[in-house]
Amino acid sequence: MNPLTLIIDQGTHATRALAFDADGQALAATHCPVSLQRLSADRVEQDAAEIAASLHQTLTGILADDRVRQAGIAQAGLATQRSSVVAWDRETGEPLTPVINWQDRRAAAWLAQFAGNEPVIKEKTGLPLSPHYGASKLRWLLDHVPAVQQARRDGRLAFGPLASFLLARLLRGQPFLVDHANANRTQLWHIDYRDWDPWLLDLFGVPGDLLPVCRPIVYEYGLMSLADAPVTAVNGDQNAVVYALGQPEKGTAVINLGTGAFVLISTGRQRVSHPALLTGLTSSTAFVGEYTLEGTVNGAGSALSWAGKRWGIPDIPAYLDEWLARPEEPPVFLNSIGGLGSPFWRPGPEPVIVGEGDLGQRVTAVAESILFLLQINLDEMRAAGATVSRLRVSGGLAQSGQLCQRLADLSGCPVYRPQITEATARGTAWLAAGRPSHWPELQPGKQFDPRPNTALTDRYWRFRELMAL
Missing domain, CATH: 3.30.420.40 (ATPase, nucleotide binding domain)
Incomplete structure (x- = not known):
């Protein structure tokens, strides 16, 4: 049996891990539900520690599967919900805030002041001005969460898309990285230059040195902590569906x-x-x-x-x-x-x-x-x-x-x-496995x-x- 492609799909209501063979068939899967807190009409959060624990639980479960142990893992990929952000301690890896979910609109009133800049924002990012994206959420964390403010003063603050937090948990050495797809949904990233945009960072008041390093969607991100296999693709969940x-x-x-x-x-x-x-x-x-x-x-x-x-x-x-x-x-x-x-x-x-x-x-x-x-x-x-x-x-x-x-x-x-029902995972597997023709x-x-x-x-x-x- 040829080695498998392992995919972690972290969605709004569950974290899944699936192992795909060379034909794109899922041979094994594990699943862990995660909770969602709808605090009000415009405030939606998730427990960052719970999501991190679900990542570990699904991974250890699938790596213990007899078929996976027999075949081995050749490479892995990660897909996550987009536009969700979190802050954490760069040294300990512990979350400082809940995950501010992609459905959250708490900073809508603050964001309205930038309506006159929307044409430029749209041209740079490909996104309309919206509180669903990460920029206003990250700024809200800086302005309203004492633990974030203290970590920044201490030089320990890391924040950004949920994908970057999970990559730090998934990979050896806890690197501070994010893929292009999830970076894009912060509304701080230039879609043509494919990096953080200084004008956008300055406009929204989000310091670039607190954000992860941007990497392509298909890229060798590093070796997994729990398996001797590289993560070779990271993507947003909906983006990956295209390749199912x-x-x-x-x-x-x-x-x-x-x-x-x-x-x-x-x-x-x-x-x-x-x-x-x-x-x-x-x-x-x-x-x-x-x-x-x-x-x-x-x-x-x-x-x-x-x-x-x-x-x-x-x-x-x-x-x-x-x-x-x-x-x-x-x-x-x-x-x-x-x-x-x-x-x-x-x-x-x-x-x-x-x-x-x-x-x-x-x-x-x-x-x-x-x-x-x-x-x-x-x-x-x-x-x-x-x-x-x-x-x-x-x-x-x-x-x-x-x-x-x-x-x-x-x-x-x-x-x-x-x-097939797991379109996000299968699309991510296709990219991680090198876009096989079969x-x-x-x-x-x-x-x-x-x-x-x-x-x-x-x-x-x-x-x-x-x-x-």
Whole structure:
């Protein structure tokens, strides 16, 4: 048996470790849930020590697997939630703050003072000005957390993307590094020069010497502490999904339906700009980068969780297909959970159901609102010149066949759902293993072809009207 590729996928609700063979098949996996603290509508945190412990637990678990021990590990990769930041003690490695989650918007009022600089910020970073990104969160930590201020005075402060904190835990010698994809989501990093931008650092008041050293996504980061294998790729979780089936197909937009929903289409080595969509890197080496155009929906799984708590439903996904299959006309849900992402970048109206309906119809309205927001982003991508002829879906909500069918009906594109479920980990493995030409699907997925659905289209336009979009 050939040595395996070990991947750690640290997401919003769980940390996973998976071992892939040379064909991209997961031979072993471990999983550890992590908690999320939603302190208020705009404050979302996670326990940094808990996430670090979950990293250790999943790693030790998978390294103890008999198949992994027999085959060995050739290389490893790390994928993490993007736009989440944390501060820690550079000498001890202990966290000084919670992880400020990617959904957090606590510094929105402070960030508004830079609205006049947004065109320059967008040009430099590929990102619109938003409190979801790291710059305002890092500045908030400097301004409001005494332990951070003391560590800075003592010369012991390290802070930055969650990926850099986890790399220090994962690698020998605790290096202070971060990959291009996660550095990008701080809004302090220049997407063309691929390093911290002095003008942005000065604008937001974030000292560059406190931030990690930037490295390409595909790079030898160092040897793992728990295994004699190098980490050869580090990426943002959504960026990595693009490579789940290997080299991206032209015209295929990739949609990952998790806590948030993210739609990305590869633009190759060409950076394509759009005033309200994101430009990012999905892969980079010391010499070249591969770009995407991306749209973001903040309220996907999180919107269904909101509905579950509000209406007392412990497990909405278990009933989703049954409710979506009902013929009754659902109401419309104004989905501003987590604030409106692209292409609007504003808080949005209060989340509310418009119209009458029973429990199943109200949940259907919430699910459809996710599709409506995705469709708006697909329309914007086409307006930017991108060809979108096929959609590929992954993530927990993609397991709903009824949701996939409605996405096909609304978009007018065939929707393909692969059998693989761990798209982030498999995409990271493909990069870490050196982009192998042979990366097959052992079992074909399911395709949902578009069907006429006038009622759904009418609700989409009604949604846009009610949201004033």
